[in-house]
Amino acid sequence: PRVVFSGIQPTGVPHLGNYFGALSQWVEMQNSPEPQTLLYSVVGLHALTMPQDAKKLREDRLNTLASILAVGVDPKKAVLFFQEDVPHHAELAWLLNCMVNIGRLKRMTTWKSKLQIQQNLDVDTEVDESGLNLGLFTYPVLQAADVLLYRTTHVPVGEDQRQHLELARELAQKVNRVMKTDFFPLPMAVTNPAKRILALRGSPPKKMSKSAPDERSRIMITDSSEYIQHKIKTAVTDSVDPEAIADESVPNLADLSPGVANLYTIMSCCTGEDTSDIIPRYYRQRYGRLKADVAEAINAKIAPIRAEFERLKRPENAGYLTQVAAEGRERASEIAEKNLSQIKALLGIQRI
Ligand code: ATP
Ligand code: MG
DSSP, rough: OOEEEEEEEEESSSSSSHHHHHHHOOOOTTTTSOOEEEEEEOHHHHHTTTTOOOHHHHHHHHHHHHHHTTTTTHHHHHEEEEEGGGGGGHHHHHHHTTTOHHHHTTOOOOOOHHHHHHHHOTSSSSSGGGGGHHHHHTHHHHHHHHTTTTOOSSSOOOOGGHHHHHHHHHHHHHHHTTTTOOOOOOOOEEGGOOOOOOOSSOOOOOOOOOSSSSSSOBBBBBBOHHHHEEEETTTOOOSGGGOOOOHHHHHHOGOHHHHHHHHHHHHHHHOOOHHHGGGGGGSSOHHHHHHHHHHHHHHHHHHHHHHHHHHHTSSGGGGHOOOHHHHHHHHHHHHHHHHHHHHHHHOHHHOO
16 A cells, blocks of 8 residues: 655645645645655754744644645544654664765755755855755755654655755665665656746745745645735736737747746646636737736635635644544654554564
């Protein structure tokens, strides 16, 4: 039977990229007829790889849990838990840290972009590596531990996580080879490249991110209709005057500037319609109408999620969130305990 694991950092309320790239797949996988174990985690230990304010982090953890429920994850079908409630993640990360070399981790690109945010640098500027926090550097190993701890077979994530998953696969293979076992299945990324959402601002455009400093670069799944309109209206497009384009043929998504293509991608994700069916309705026109319709499509998509989030966040529902977390912690711990004790036995550090 398949084992599905995925995580999200409590670094803020999830945005459209998180939703279309990952969370919507979490929900879809619940309805698979295949026998499976689903584990979805709010990964607080990962959030600590960047500077955090304790009070805000606590609030963001609750908001992230409420968001996962609001998008439709059913805690009866999936084990929904806080990573930091299950200490086995950190313990396995240590064991795996002892099997990775620095050169391998240096080839990852994510720590560089996070360090650039931290050091307030442009994308093409060299970061000062001596300021690199060890936790941030070894973050992909903790992520491999998250996945391998449950002997995961499938990992529904956004495109940006592919390189991390590759490391998890390498580590699984390494342990299997060295310990002459087939204990770890090779976890497979379940991604959808068409659902990579870019930030609404910044050039060159990066992926939409919770931790990017400018809040207007992302649309959160709790944003009001007015705020969505404002953010889309001020989203970067290009300096081309669409009405002055001589070529009358319908452009492909790949021919458009990144900001404009991103608007079409977002619209397509919201309505389920192909971008090739949407583009003919808007090309060679000023961006105002496209933007108004994109904002409306987003609002239609997230309005029920926003309402459910607000309901879950009412004081009378605090107990429900605590109960979901407690049940998740128990079910995840049980699997983690069983698997980690077998891993420790493979390595020779079992209880004597
Ligand atoms: P942070 O900036 O703090 O890293 P994030 O926005 O990158 O936050 P994560 O918690 O790191 O969010 O990732 C949660 C999931 O969302 C992952 O599966 C990731 O691949 C996916 N994801 C994140 N950003 C995007 C995006 N712009 N488009 C598609 N998927 C995304
Ligand atoms: Mg991220």
